[in-house]
Amino acid sequence: MALTRPVYAPDVPSEHSTATAAPPRPARRSRAPRGSLNPDLILDHALRLLDEKGLDAFSMRALAEDLGVGTMALYTYFRGKDELFRAARDRVLAAYTPPSTEGRWDQRLRAACIAVHDLFTGRPAVLRLLAESTANDDFLDAATSAMDRMLALLQEGGLGREDAARAYGTLSRFTIGSALREVRVCARPEALEMFRSRIAALPRDRFPALADLAPELLLSTENGREQYEYGLDLILCGIRDLASRSA
């Protein structure tokens, strides 16, 4: 009752009943005023919720409640959850600011990659959206300029057309793989702890190299950003080699 009040009932309060108020009272929100919603506001709250509670805890109902609004009000601005997620992802990607433009081509390329990596790891939940999206992830409108920039730098370094395209693909794959690992493991104390305990419990005779290198593996796992730069430099070394051969 009250919940399923017939649509046209004039809502007679019937307060004369001696009952101790309505039972659990579903906290009936009053209708939000007319201008209380807009796409940007919705995305703000969505991103905050995603960052704070994570992707799994996110739901349209939770977002609506956070906004103090009925669930279906969100559908005035977004066709559904998917579209909302895509908009959130694009908003985050749009925050990419290309780093300074000084130094040699490889230094600038390095800085550009790191900027993308930091952008990703700064928004763990959004990165998950990115990884799951079927679209060609680095080809969103927002990311296009970063892509163009990196390709130009690779060509500036002297790489041929095919090599530039493929080197870009390599950097992009490594960057998203790294960001994913950092977000899912390096930045999670409980995952790190599990890693630590598992590595300590390994039978040394069956996995000699692994057991031997345990401390180093732990160290490199703990510091995701440093590990990313290390791998990036490994790839850049290969790219430079390529460039020098083309020259």
Add this chain to the structure above:
Amino acid sequence: MALTRPVYAPDVPSEHSTATAAPPRPARRSRAPRGSLNPDLILDHALRLLDEKGLDAFSMRALAEDLGVGTMALYTYFRGKDELFRAARDRVLAAYTPPSTEGRWDQRLRAACIAVHDLFTGRPAVLRLLAESTANDDFLDAATSAMDRMLALLQEGGLGREDAARAYGTLSRFTIGSALREVRVCARPEALEMFRSRIAALPRDRFPALADLAPELLLSTENGREQYEYGLDLILCGIRDLASRSA
């Protein structure tokens, strides 16, 4: 009715009602015999479902129906969906067979990486599970031997302890990033088509390098496996450089 028959009601048929039998008849399955289920059988069907219909279409109910069994019967063997997924993932990883052990250390390392990559891309749905798992992905029991092997090869190449650990991290990140991209994009005709159309619609004046390299980008995107090997060689080049410097 029939569906919600009170538990202890003596089930008076009341067939004297002139109704034309029970209405839609929910296709009441008869109880499956006692030995019709076991963990391996469940995992077989789960993996087949995942490969055929994808992760999104998977549900406990669908799996049970596929097995010709009530939904809750699955819970006799797995605590829940998560545990079932983890078991499926481990089963796939356990299928890893180390490649032949001939050739120089870097050639063997290369072959080992490619084997892992192929293992991943062979099971798209499972790869998604891998990417989403919070655990340290390459540290599952099943993957431990591959990890040990790669670390040993890196040390055989002359890398120091820290370098070996970090080079391994690089290879692992790149491999999972590549497999993810391949599964989400390269192997999906509709995603490729979208990429093609988007790249053709780019304003050439704003993204000159990108528009210029469009054909090469398309080509490298279409062939995921080749692109992986290219990137792998780039990284191996860096690793060899490291090795020669340590010597």
Add this chain to the structure above:
DNA sequence: CGGGACTAACGTACAGCGTACGGTAGCTTG
């Protein structure tokens, strides 16, 4: 050969999800 114990298979129910559909209220415009 009966009967009790064990447990695999199961049905029901519940809370939560995304969202289609239609109602309602408040601003805007005539």
Add this chain to the structure above:
DNA sequence: CAAGCTACCGTACGCTGTACGTTAGTCCCG
């Protein structure tokens, strides 16, 4: 002041995972 438009919203439906308790097949013990 009325009419129309549309932002906001309530309800309902079909789906999900799974807690809980029931049922029935099997085996063992007396």
